[in-house]
Amino acid sequence: MFDVLIYLFETYIHSAIEVFIDHDRLANDLFDIGFQKKDIYNALIWLKKLADYQIKSVFSVSVLSNPLPIRIYTEEELQRLNVDCQGFLLFLEHLQVLNIETREIVIERIMALEIQKINIEELKWVVLMVLFNIPSCEDAYNKLEHLLFNVSNSSILH
Known part of the structure; x- marks a missing residue:
């Protein structure tokens, strides 16, 4: 699928x-x-x-003024989303690519997949599909697309 x-x-x-x-x-x-x-x-x-x-819903992508609440994953979510995936979602929240609502949509759509363990690459695709689909998330989508596909050599740590 x-x-x-x-x-x-x-x-x-x-x-x-x-x-x-x-x-x-x-x-x-x-x-x-x-x-x-x-x-x-x-x-x-x-x-x-x-x-x-x-x-x-109409989604707001701004989370500037409020600190992000900690997401407690259910047992089923923990089985699908390993620590790397959880960290990536948190990273995207801190970059303001995801907000609380879009993060929850991503998690819900992951749980609807027929995949037992999601890897980072699959997670990236799901996030891209979710952001592409939400009308108010164009900037967040572009930011993520740039982050994933336009990494310059100068940003590589040695």
Whole structure:
């Protein structure tokens, strides 16, 4: 399922193609490419639930004045998110790429994946997909994209 999400994000969503996609045709195309029907179906449901966040709330990306509360993870979340992933989420909060609301959406979307243990790379993709999807998070998305893909050699520590 995660491979389908990444393929869709890179091919359709991130490339800014403004097309209305017929889900049946898309599912058939993905099946023809070689993805399993169950993975396609689950990925489309995952994206639909992510899209629901566009409708439910208006998010504020500012957390400047309040100190960030500590997130206590449930046992199930701890099984999926190792210490590195938890640290990365905290790092993104301190950089103000994520706020409390977007962090919770990221965690909720991770828990909806069919992956038992999330690695950092998978987490980065989920964060990108969430920020891309929330209308008020364009700046946070751009900041994360720059952080992940435009690292200059001068910032490498020796």
